[in-house]
Every structure is written in C-alpha cells, then in structure tokens.
Amino acid sequence: MSDTTTAAGGQKLRQATRLTSGQAAALAQQHGLIPAGIRPPLREYLKEIWKRRDFIWNLSASRAYARNQGSYLGQAWTVLRPILDAAVFVIIFGIVLQATGGMPNRIAFIVVGTFTYTLFNGSVMAGLNSIRGNLLLIRSHQFPRAVVPLASALTEIVLFGPILVAMFILVLLSGTLPGMAWVLPQWSWLLVPFAAALLALFSAGCSMIFARLGARIPDLGNVVSFLLSLGRFASGVMFPIIPMVGLGNPFGPMVVFQPMAIFLELFRSTLGVETRNATARVSTTTWQTPAPGVLWLVAAAWAVGIFALGFWFFWRTEETYGRD
Numbered sequence: 001m002s003d004t005t006t007a008a009g010g011q012k013l014r015q016a017t018r019l020t021s022g023q024a025a026a027l028a029q030q031h032g033l034i035p036a037g038i039r040p041p042l043r044e045y046l047k048e049i050w051k052r053r054d055f056i057w058n059l060s061a062s063r064a065y066a067r068n069q070g071s072y073l074g075q076a077w078t079v080l081r082p083i084l085d086a087a088v089f090v091i092i093f094g095i096v097l098q099a100t101g102g103m104p105n106r107i108a109f110i111v112v113g114t115f116t117y118t119l120f121n122g123s124v125m126a127g128l129n130s131i132r133g134n135l136l137l138i139r140s141h142q143f144p145r146a147v148v149p150l151a152s153a154l155t156e157i158v159l160f161g162p163i164l165v166a167m168f169i170l171v172l173l174s175g176t177l178p179g180m181a182w183v184l185p186q187w188s189w190l191l192v193p194f195a196a197a198l199l200a201l202f203s204a205g206c207s208m209i210f211a212r213l214g215a216r217i218p219d220l221g222n223v224v225s226f227l228l229s230l231g232r233f234a235s236g237v238m239f240p241i242i243p244m245v246g247l248g249n250p251f252g253p254m255v256v257f258q259p260m261a262i263f264l265e266l267f268r269s270t271l272g273v274e275t276r277n278a279t280a281r282v283s284t285t286t287w288q289t290p291a292p293g294v295l296w297l298v299a300a301a302w303a304v305g306i307f308a309l310g311f312w313f314f315w316r317t318e319e320t321y322g323r324d
Contacts, residue, residue, distance in 0.1 A: 039318040040144075048144045056147055060154035067159065078159050079166045086114040086170070089238045099239040104181035107174040108273045113237035115167040116267045119160045119196075120203050120260060121228050126152035127207025128224055131215035131321055138322035145321040146314055149211035153204040164196060171271060188270050195270055199263050201303040205310030212314045215321055235260035245287045256287050259302040266295045 040048070049056075068077045093099040094106045103109050130152040131138070131145070138145060168189075175182035214220055235258065236242065242261065245252045255261065269292050290298070 039315065042312075042315060045144055045146070045315055045318070049146055049150070052143060052147055056151045056154060059147075059151040060158055063151070063155045064158040067155075075162075079162050082115045082118045082163055083166065083170070085118075086111045089114060093238040103240070105174055105183055105273060107177060107180055108171045108183050108271075109240075109268065110238055111167060111170045111174065112268050112271060112273050113235075113264050115163055116199065116264055117232060117235065117237050117260065118163055119156055119199055120206070120263075121231075122156040122159070123153045123203035123207045124210050124224065124228060125221075126156055127209070127211040128214035128221055130207070130211045132218070135322055145318055146208065146311065149208045149314065150204065152211075153200075153207040156203065156207075157200045160196065160200070164192070168192075171273065183272050186272055188272065191270050192267070195263070195266050195299070198266075198299050198303040201307045202259060202263070202299075205303075205305075205307035208310035208314040209306075212317055231260060234258070235264055237264065240289075242287050242289055252287050256290065257298060259299075259306070262290075262295060262298050262302060265289055266292075266299050269295060 039045075065075075068074050089110050090107055094110055127149045130149045134148050138148065171183050172185075174180050175184075210220075210224065232238065234241070234255075242256055242265075245255045249255075269289075
C-alpha cells in the first residue's frame with residue numbers, strides 16, 4: 001500500500017470521527033465532563049462538593065491526626081494550648097487586674113471564652129493558608145476548590161471535640177477553688193453541641209472568606225494574626241465587655257451583636273456561667289447581655305449568613321485558584 005493511499009485513508013477516518021461542537025458538548029455532558037478552568041454554576045458546584053464529602057472527611061481527619069505528631073506530647077497539645085492561654089488570662093485579668101470583678105466564677109468565665117475562641121481563631125488561620133499551602137494538589141487534580149478550605153475548617157472542628165471535653169472538666173473543677181462558685185451540670189448543657197455546631201458553621205464560612213483573600217494577598221497573614229488578637233479583647237474573651245458600653249454609645253449595637261461576642265455569651269449562658277448576676281448591679285444606662293432566646297436566634301443568623309456569604313465569595317473566583 002502506497003503512502004498516498006495511507007494518508008488518504010487517515011484523512012477520511014479523521015473526517016468521519018470529527019464531532020461538531022454540539023455533539024462534543026452532548027458527549028461531555030453524557031459522561032459528566034466539565035470544561036477545565038471554568039467556574040461551574042453554583043448548583044453543579046454544590047453537587048460536585050457533595051460527591052467528595054468522603055474525601056473532605058478523610059483529608060481533615062488525617063490532618064487532625066498528624067497535628068503535633070512531631071512533638072513529645074503529640075495530640076495532648078491540642079488541649080494544652082488553650083489551657084495555657086486560659087491560665088495566662090486568668091492570672092492577668094482574673095487575679096492581678098480583677099477585670100472580672102463581680103463574676104460568681106471568673107475562672108470558668110475566662111476558660112469558656114478562651115476555649116470557644118480557639119475554634120474561630122484556628123479556622124480563620126487554616127482557611128487563610130489553605131490555598132497557598134495546597135497548590136500542588138490544586139494544580140494536579142480537577143475538583144471544586146472549596147474542598148480545600150472546607151477540609152481545613154473541618155480539621156479544626158475535629159480538634160475542637162477534645163477541647164470541648166476539657167472545657168467541661170475545667171468548668172466543673174473551677175468550683176473547687178477558693179472564692180469560685182460551683183458551676184454544676186444542668187439540662188442546658190445538652191445544648192452545647194448545638195452551640196458548637198453553629199460556631200463551626202460560622203467559622204467554616206470565615207475560613208472560606210479568608211481562603212480567597214489569602215490566595216490573593218500573601219502578606220495578609222501578618223495582619224490577620226493581629227486582628228485575631230484584637231478580637232479577643234473586642235469580643236470579651238477575658239472580661240465582660242457588654243456592660244461596659246453605655247446606651248448612648250453609637251458603637252453599642254456593634255459591640256453587643258458582633259458575632260463572636262454572641263457566641264461567647266451563648267456558650268456561657270448554656271453552661272450556666274452567667275454574666276447576668278454581675279451585670280444586674282451595673283447601672284441601667286449600660287447595655288445588658290441579651291436573653292438566651294435572643295442569643296440563639298442571632299447566633300443562628302450569623303452562622304447561616306456568614307457560611308452562605310463565604311461560600312459564594314469563594315466560588316466567585318473558582319477559576320483563579322492555583323494559577324498564580
């Protein structure tokens with residue numbers, strides 16, 4: 001067979017198997033293929049993430065297990081870090097400065113605030129570094145990029161489990177110390193997992209917001225760490241901040257209904273570490289801690305709203321991640 005005949009046969013074969021754009025699109029849809037590097041519709045994006053839910057869980061669980069493996073105490077540091085933070089704040093704000101004066105149990109107050117803030121702080125920092133820390137995975141595989149910050153946030157949620165257990169134990173033991181009122185188990189303690197779920201949803205939304213920002217601004221980590229430290233004071237981790245704000249203060253609503261202040265008060269009221277006995281002696285010209293029902297409603301609104309906003313915010317630039 002001559003070269004001319006072979007070339008002619010190959011050209012006819014290519015012409016016979018060439019597809020039109022419509023046929024190619026139908027074939028791709030039939031096999032579930034999507035164009036690479038193009039942001040899919042939000043509905044399809046959600047479906048693709050749901051298909052990878054096992055991967056998200058396995059990735060987050062493996063990262064949680066690997067955390068602190070290079071140290072002598074290993075996973076114990078997951079609980080020891082917030083305990084040491086709480087100890088420092090108890091000494092400075094609870095004992096030296098007496099910033100929690102009037103609290104029935106100032107140690108439990110600071111412990112709950114410190115441990116609760118840990119999940120938010122860890123989720124923000126994990127989300128901030130999630131894209132740049134996983135560029136090899138992002139560039140080598142085609143998958144919804146939201147999987148990365150969601151897995152990072154879920155890692156912090158998994159680690160928050162033992163932190164919650166330690167918080168329960170320390171709150172109970174704090175009553176044995178001189179001058180500290182007992183904080184005994186009550187039915188409202190059963191609501192703590194639901195409060196933790198709302199905080200986890202809120203933190204995951206923040207993680208996706210900062211994942212997009214961190215992917216575009218490499219130096220943002222230095223600023224965010226400062227803002228998170230400032231947030232400890234602005235949210236009332238170490239002392240009751242709401243009663244310090246006068247009713248005429250234009251920033252009053254911002255202080256009272258800011259998300260982390262709401263979540264801290266939600267955990268404290270659910271555990272029975274009440275601030276109401278202390279704030280009752282404050283002048284009526286200052287703001288009071290919202291009622292428990294209001295706390296749950298506002299916390300749910302913050303959690304759902306920020307998660308939806310964070311997911312949409314991250315999805316909007318889906319096609320840009322890993323291209324820098």
